[in-house]
Amino acid sequence: AAVVEYTWDVENFRVERLCNEHVVTAVNGTIPGPAINVREGDTVIIHVRNKSPYNVTLHWHGIFQLGSQWSDGPEYVTQCPIAPAGTYTYKFTITGQEGTLWWHAHSSFLRANIYGSLIIRPRLGHSYPYPRVYQEVPILLGEWWNGNVEDIGNNATQGLVPQTSDAYTINGFPGDLYNNTCSTQQTYRLKVKQGKRYLLRIINAALNEQHFFKIANHSFTVVAIDAGYTRPYKTDVIVLAPGQTVDAIISTNQRVGSYYMAFTQYKSSAVQNNNSTTRAVLVYEGASQSLAPIMPDLPDQTDTPTAHKFYTNITGLAGGPHWIPVPRTVDENMFVTFGIALTPCDLPGPGACIPLAGSNVLLSASMNNESFVLPKGRGSSMLEAFYRNNASGVYTKDFPSQPPFVFNYTDPSLASGSNLLSFAPKSTKAKTLKFNSTVQVVLQNTAILGTENHPIHIHGFNFYVLAQGFGNYNATVDESKFNFVNPQVRNTISAPVGGWAVIRFRADNPGIWLVHCHLENHLPWGLAMSFEVENGPTPSTRLPAPPVNLPKC
Ligand code: C2O
Numbered sequence: 001a002a003v004v005e006y007t008w009d010v011e012n013f014r015v016e017r018l019c020n021e022h023v024v025t026a027v028n029g030t031i032p033g034p035a036i037n038v039r040e041g042d043t044v045i046i047h048v049r050n051k052s053p054y055n056v057t058l059h060w061h062g063i064f065q066l067g068s069q070w071s072d073g074p075e076y077v078t079q080c081p082i083a084p085a086g087t088y089t090y091k092f093t094i095t096g097q098e099g100t101l102w103w104h105a106h107s108s109f110l111r112a113n114i115y116g117s118l119i120i121r122p123r124l125g126h127s128y129p130y131p132r133v134y135q136e137v138p139i140l141l142g143e144w145w146n147g148n149v150e151d152i153g154n155n156a157t158q159g160l161v162p163q164t165s166d167a168y169t170i171n172g173f174p175g176d177l178y179n180n181t182c183s184t185q186q187t188y189r190l191k192v193k194q195g196k197r198y199l200l201r202i203i204n205a206a207l208n209e210q211h212f213f214k215i216a217n218h219s220f221t222v223v224a225i226d227a228g229y230t231r232p233y234k235t236d237v238i239v240l241a242p243g244q245t246v247d248a249i250i251s252t253n254q255r256v257g258s259y260y261m262a263f264t265q266y267k268s269s270a271v272q273n274n275n276s277t278t279r280a281v282l283v284y285e286g287a288s289q290s291l292a293p294i295m296p297d298l299p300d301q302t303d304t305p306t307a308h309k310f311y312t313n314i315t316g317l318a319g320g321p322h323w324i325p326v327p328r329t330v331d332e333n334m335f336v337t338f339g340i341a342l343t344p345c346d347l348p349g350p351g352a353c354i355p356l357a358g359s360n361v362l363l364s365a366s367m368n369n370e371s372f373v374l375p376k377g378r379g380s381s382m383l384e385a386f387y388r389n390n391a392s393g394v395y396t397k398d399f400p401s402q403p404p405f406v407f408n409y410t411d412p413s414l415a416s417g418s419n420l421l422s423f424a425p426k427s428t429k430a431k432t433l434k435f436n437s438t439v440q441v442v443l444q445n446t447a448i449l450g451t452e453n454h455p456i457h458i459h460g461f462n463f464y465v466l467a468q469g470f471g472n473y474n475a476t477v478d479e480s481k482f483n484f485v486n487p488q489v490r491n492t493i494s495a496p497v498g499g500w501a502v503i504r505f506r507a508d509n510p511g512i513w514l515v516h517c518h519l520e521n522h523l524p525w526g527l528a529m530s531f532e533v534e535n536g537p538t539p540s541t542r543l544p545a546p547p548v549n550l551p552k553c
Contacts, residue, residue: 001041001093001123008034010082010105010114011051017144018167018174019182025052025150026113031172032140032205033116036103040123040322043093048082054150055081058090059106060118061243062227062491065460068092069383069511070546072459074106076374077514077530078383080553081107088551096322097462098122099227100201100245102140109153109520112143112165115205120227122321129320130223130232133249134196139280141213141240141263142169142205157524158347159362161354168206168263168278175278176260188280190261192252199223200248204240207520210266210307210453210494213238214296215282216259220248222314228462228489229317237299239266239310241455243492243518256284258293267301268497269452304497307453311494312468318486326464326484327506331437335473337403338367338454338495338517338527339446343423364525365517366424368400371526372516373426379553382430382512386532387543391430399429399529409446409472410498430532433507435541440466440504442473443495451498454527460513462489463505470499478502492518510535510543 008027015024015031027033038044050056059073071090072078082088098120105114117138122128143165145152152163167174173186192198200220204211214237222233224247238246264277281293299306317323345353345360353360364371375382375394385394433439445451466482482502495501516528535542 001043002039003043003045004036004038005045006034007047007049009049009051010056012053018146020146022146024113025054025110027116031113032142033114035116035138036118037121038094038119039121040094040098043091046090048088048090050082050084050086053084054110055083055107056110056114057081057106058103058114060090060092060101060103062097062101063092063094064096064509065092066095066509067540067544069543070550074459074514076376076381077512079381080551082551086551088549089547094120097227098321099224099229100203100247101227102203102205102245104205109149109156109207111205111520112145112149112207115140115142117201117203119201126321129229129317130249131197133199134193136199136201137190138171139200139202140171140205141203141211142172143167143207143209144169144174153524156521159343159364159525161363162208162521165207168209168276170263170278170280175280190280190282191285192282193285194252194256196252198250198252200250202238202240202246202248204242204244206242208242210239210241210268210455211263212266212299212306213240213261213263214298215250215261216294216296217254218250218259218282220250222246222248225314225488226462226490226492228322229320230488231315231317231486233314235310237306237310239307241453241492241494241518242520243455243457244490244494252284256286257291258283258287260293260295262296262298264298265301266303266307268304268307269450308496311496314488315483315486316489326487326504327438328484329438330440330504332433332439334401334431334439334441335403335444336368336441336529337409337444337446338365338456339448340365340450340522340525341424341448364424365522365527367527367529368403369424370399370429370529371424371426372528373428373526375428381553382530384546386512387546395428395430395530397430397432397532399431401431409444410451411447424526426526430512430530432532432534435507435510435534435536437507438504439507440502442500442502443493444473444500445495445498447498453494453497454522455492455494455518456515457492457518458505458513458515460509460511461505462491463503464489465493466502466504468496468499468501470496473500473502507531507533509533510541
């Protein structure tokens with residue numbers, strides 16, 4: 001296995017987007033940042049030099065970090081941020097996963113421009129469990145803001161109404177927005193040869209939107225999601241929530257020509273209001289320049305049945321590379337509600353909050369009625385507190401395994417007790433798990449302030465998705481739907497709008513692991529919790545000592 005080592009500079013520089021120059025904070029002067037291409041078993045070492053004016057950390061989304069917990073990256077959770085002029089070295093070995101992952105900043109909204117692909121190929125001498133492809137192409141979907149993303153993130157942290165982005169991007173450029181000549185010049189074009197197979201490694205690095213993705217006249221065979229192989233799944237539309245990845249094969253078996261590859265938002269809720277569609281072009285070699293590309297017929301933006309079909313029909317490649325059978329016994333059962341709510345205004349000054357129905361409020365979010373706050377200003381990260389074996393003053397270990405009371409979670413008109421959940425207390429809580437215990441979590445969406453899909457991401461683990469559905473989870477009926485044979489394996493699940501998902505994982509990774517909604521607006525509102533996984537019995541199953549250059553708070 002190889003060691004792949006880079007030095008990266010996080011820095012401010014000027015770029016042109018949408019016909020204007022802007023100052024952005026990103027890595028090594030590019031958006032997206034550098035791609036990491038490795039094989040399973042390789043070790044990655046990234047020396048980060050923070051030359052920007054902001055605190056920053058980097059996170060390797062989907063990497064287990066077993067034995068390298070100090071490299072996971074969420075600020076104040078596994079490390080204090082790298083201050084301006086500071087440095088830190090991330091080092092981890094990739095084992096037991098292949099496919100497409102990505103990396104991103106885990107501080108404020110900086111991931112808007114600080115992200116890139118992390119592609120894991122099989123070890124030398126091993127091959128993919130699908131037909132050979134002619135070329136592999138990363139497709140990173142992102143968002144562009146004309147404003148300063150650090151400021152936009154700070155507004156969200158206060159609970160103010162989120163600001164929507166100015167464009168969606170494909171591989172860093174605003175793509176081809178309808179009627180926008182500024183973006184058309186920068187459109188990404190993928191040149192292909194007729195009669196070949198291409199593997200698209202699609203990453204939803206957008207901050208706040210799920211997306212439908214289609215290519216005119218071409219269909220996909222999905223072969224992996226979140227760096228885990230799937231049974232080949234044929235579809236003409238792909239759906240991804242922020243944080244998720246999809247590896248899909250296309251055959252260039254159409255007439256020589258150009259075809260739009262288009263993303264449009266899947267809106268699971270009426271409150272999400274970015275209507276734009278962004279496009280890139282798939283151009284066959286020899287295609288005439290003068291003909292306009294063919295446009296795919298995209299689903300309606302509110303087409304939940306199409307999104308749900310994609311999200312639920314994919315199955316894991318049982319028996320394939322790195323497949324681990326589903327644990328059949330459960331040591332820890334949790335039922336976790338999550339959703340958005342309002343909270344009374346606590347910002348000083350007149351007009352600082354959101355005026356709504358005669359009172360001043362802020363937006364907030366919670367899991368099991370606890371609104372998570374990062375332990376900023378408490379002297380250390382959660383992981384350092386865990387390592388010292390003294391959480392006091394940093395976090396508490398009483399995250400509840402059940403919501404405080406049972407109500408009709410998904411019908412706001414019937415949810416009489418649910419108003420109480422509008423005032424979720426702010427806290428920094430962890431749920432303690434025994435080393436190697438198996439954990440099952442029912443993720444239940446709530447309708448306190450409307451419902452929408454929330455992409456729930458767990459650091460440090462992949463999990464099996466046993467079942468998903470709409471309405472209130474009902475164990476007596478829904479347990480019979482569990483797929484123990486070939487469930488999909490993910491690190492981010494888009495829990496259905498007004499519905500539930502049941503996930504299961506083995507807590508074989510000691511440390512502190514953040515669980516959160518990957519919609520960037522919702523994390524600072526508190527849609528998060530954390531797991532504290534106890535040390536195991538052997539040296540290799542214990543949290544190692546922190547690296548010497550770990551940043552101080
Ligand atoms: Cu991709 Cu906690 O994040």
